[in-house]
Amino acid sequence: MMTQKQKTTMIYSLPALILVFAVLGNLFSKEFNWSPSDFLIGGILLFGTAIIIDLIRRIVKNQTYKIFLCIVVLFILIFTWVELAVGLFGTPFAGS
Template sequence: MSSAQIRHPGLTATARAVLWSLFAAVLIVPAVAMQFTAEVNWGPGDFVAAAGLLGLTGLGLELAARAQMGRTARLAASGLVVLALLVVWAELAVGLFD
């Protein structure tokens, strides 16, 4: 483990930039799609909900990366965070559990 990782645990600056850029792109896609088709119809509340979910996911991934456990456990925790995002997103989108 490098001294930078010991002093600054969690995601690297590059990984953090990629993560938040990906989340921004996920929010931009429906905004752009709404300009070209009536099939995508998000309201302000949809964007707020998506931003909240993505923000909590980013926080969860950061906390998983900072956790004092082995690499495998951190990867498992990160996978669970992403799985939780996908399940909640699917429930909000199509009522997966209704």
């Protein structure tokens, strides 16, 4: 069983790990071309999601609601990321 501190560390280290892979991809691959603003937006999205999930985990007592809310937050992150990456839905904030 993981302690509360270990769970919190895991929640915040996953976005950092994803950004490290993005930096490595940007350094070693020509197909991967992120600007500093892309890293800033990615960091805000990933760490903002981690903060929201951590708050849900601490505040919501019902396990079913907790899982449901975390899944909803992750879907919002995925749809936002896809929209910013390729403009799937054609919203103005994706640059379409």
